[in-house]
Amino acid sequence: xxxxxxxxxxxxxxxxxxxxxxxxxxxxxxxxxxxxxxxxxxxxxxxxxxxxxxxxxxxxxxxxxxxxxxxxxxxxxxxxxxxxxxxxxxxxxxxxxxxxxxxxxxxxxxxxxxxxxxxxxxxxxxxxxxxxxxxxxxxxxxxxxxxxxxxxxxxxxxxxxxxxxxxxxxxxxxxxxxxxxxxxxxxxxxxxxxxxxxxxxxxxxxxxxxxxxxxxxxxxxxxxxxxxxxxxxxxxxxxxxxxxxxxxxxxxxx
Numbered sequence: 432x433x434x435x436x437x438x439x440x441x442x443x444x445x446x447x448x449x450x451x452x453x454x455x456x457x458x459x460x461x462x463x464x465x466x467x468x469x470x471x472x473x474x475x476x477x478x479x480x481x482x483x484x485x486x487x488x489x490x491x492x493x494x495x496x497x498x499x500x501x502x503x504x505x506x507x508x509x510x511x512x513x514x515x516x517x518x519x520x521x522x523x524x525x526x527x528x529x530x531x532x533x534x535x536x537x538x539x540x541x542x543x544x545x546x547x548x549x550x551x552x553x554x555x556x557x558x559x560x561x562x563x564x565x566x567x568x569x570x571x572x573x574x575x576x577x578x579x580x581x582x583x584x585x586x587x588x589x590x591x592x593x594x595x596x597x598x599x600x601x602x603x604x605x606x607x608x609x610x611x612x613x614x615x616x617x618x619x620x621x622x623x624x625x626x627x628x629x630x631x632x633x634x635x636x637x638x639x640x641x642x643x644x645x646x647x648x649x650x651x652x653x654x655x656x657x658x659x660x661x662x663x664x665x666x667x668x669x670x671x672x673x674x675x676x677x678x679x680x681x682x683x684x685x
Contacts, residue, residue, distance in 0.1 A: 434524070434606040438613035442467035445602065450476040452495035453553050453567040459497065460555065460563045466498040470605050474569075490573040491590075492548075492601045496566040496612060500554075501620045504561050507554055509662050511538045512631045513619045514550050514566050517612035519634055522547070524607045526595050533636035536664045536680055540570070541636055545589030547571055568608070572599050628658055637682050642666060644678035651675060 437443070442465060449455045449471040456469050474493040496514075500507050518540045523529045533541045540548040548570035555562045571590035592598055619627050632638065635655075642655040644664060651673055653666030663674040 434603075435610035437606070438610050440465055441609060441613060443605070443609070444469045446471045448473040448475065450474070451567075452493050453551060453565045456495040456497040456565040456567075457553070457555065457563075460565075463497060466496065468494055468496050468605060468609055470494040470601055472601060488574045488576075490601075492568070492570040492572050492604050494568055494601070494605055494608075496568075496609075498564055498566070498616075500561045500564055501616055505661075506619065506624075507561050507564055508552065509619060509624050509627065510564065510566060510616065511550050511552050512624070512627050512658075512662060513615040514538075514552075514568065514612060515540055516627065516630055516634070517608060517615045518548050518550070518568060518570065520611040520615070521604060521607040522591070524611070525599055525604065526591070526597055528595075531594070532634070534631055534634045535636050536658060537662070537677070542589040542591065542594050544636070545575075545587050545594075547589045547591065566612075570604065572601065572604060624660060624662070628660070628662075632658060641683055643681045643683065644675045645681065646675075646678045651678075 442463065444467055446469065452469050452471050452474060471493050473489055515534050515538060519532050519534060522532050531543055535541055538550040539546055548568060551567040552564060553567070554564040571588060573590060573592045575588040575590045615627065638655055640655055641652065643650055643652045644666060651666055651668060653668035653673060656665045656667045656672065659665050659674055663676050664678065664680065666673045666675065
């Protein structure tokens with residue numbers, strides 16, 4: 432379970448407790464000279480997409496990579512795909528079994544079909560551009576949130592210890608995640624989204640199967656066909672192909 436070397440030029444800050452690692456990263460953004468991982472051993476007010484609370488018991492993983500945008504603004508949102516692949520890579524490096532893990536659009540990592548990790552990107556503007564981006568990652572290392580805390584209609588969450596028997600500390604997981612993330616971000620910056628997109632699709636859950644994408648206004652059900660060149664979810668519906676930029680996704684036709 433030895434990790435690759437820590438990426439050169441990337442800082443590491445370990446804190447006992449914060450409200451949210453993304454919030455802490457935002458507060459420190461102007462003071463940090465280069466990309467930095469901020470890990471909290473305890474996170475009291477973690478959050479997910481659309482402001483949902485993220486339950487984070489002690490022993491689970493909560494960290495944020497604070498960085499300057501590595502490319503143009505339109506590339507910033509695609510960092511979530513690179514981050515998801517990095518989490519997948521780190522999990523496989525720790526456990527040694529790739530078949531247990533899969534990726535769910537837009538930003539979840541699954542373990543045996545249950546949600547293991549979530550990713551939240553937040554950025555701050557700088558005129559027409561982006562001054563910095565926070566890539567927040569929460570992962571259930573040793574425990575899962577109560578089912579009542581999960582979003583309605585989702586599958587029961589998973590945790591690494593219960594599913595695999597592997598007890599991994601947050602610091603140990605970060606040692607695997609940081610080099611994996613550096614490699615995936617470098618791949619995105621150097622070669623564009625296409626190789627990241629193809630790698631993500633090779634690990635996608637339920638590709639070619641029914642899926643429902645729900646927004647605040649409506650729901651679209653169709654066959655999960657692909658992710659397009661801008662990161663949109665593409666469903667083949669009875670009325671044709673639909674590209675969806677943002678939604679909550681549920682497997683099946685419900």
